[in-house]
Structure formats: C-alpha cells, structure tokens
Amino acid sequence: MPANQLPETLACDRVEAAKMLGLSLATIDRLVKAGSIPHRKIGRRVLFCRETLLKWLRGE
Structure with missing residues (x-):
C-alpha cells in the first residue's frame, strides 16, 4: 500500500x-x-477514538 494511502x-x-x-x-x-x-x-498520553468523538459531537 503506498504511503499516501495508509488507513486512518x-x-x-x-x-x-x-x-x-x-x-x-x-x-x-x-x-x-x-x-x-x-x-x-x-501513561501520560491522552488518546481519543475518532468514531467515539464523532458520536459525542452528534450527541449520541
């Protein structure tokens, strides 16, 4: 897979x-x-699930 087409x-x-x-x-x-x-x-990192953020934004 080319580098510019890596999955998100x-x-x-x-x-x-x-x-x-x-x-x-x-x-x-x-x-x-x-x-x-x-x-x-x-650890010290804060991570967010992209799908969960979109649901949160939509109020689901």
Missing part, C-alpha cells in the same frame, strides 16, 4: 482531536479534565 488510525491525540472538532487545545484539555469528552489515558 482509530485513535488520535489532543492536537488531532482539536483539529477534528474545531476546538483549541486549551478547550480539549478543559473537557478532558472535567471528564466531559470521551478519552483514554495511556
């Missing part, structure tokens, strides 16, 4: 989540701290 990953980090949702990093951090946005912490 299931998870994204804070920066990718912010871009995807059109929010600032500070807003993402506040939502994570408040437990208002679905996420997983793996």
Whole structure:
C-alpha cells in the first residue's frame, strides 16, 4: 500500500482531536479534565477514538 494511502488510525491525540472538532487545545484539555469528552489515558498520553468523538459531537 503506498504511503499516501495508509488507513486512518482509530485513535488520535489532543492536537488531532482539536483539529477534528474545531476546538483549541486549551478547550480539549478543559473537557478532558472535567471528564466531559470521551478519552483514554495511556501513561501520560491522552488518546481519543475518532468514531467515539464523532458520536459525542452528534450527541449520541
């Protein structure tokens, strides 16, 4: 598979989540701290499932 056609990953980090949702990093951090946005912490990293974020955004 060519490098430019790699499948999109299931998870994204804070920066990718912010871009995807059109929010600032500070807003993402506040939502994570408040437990208002679905996420997983793996060590120091905060990861988001792309599909779950889209459902959250739609209010599902």
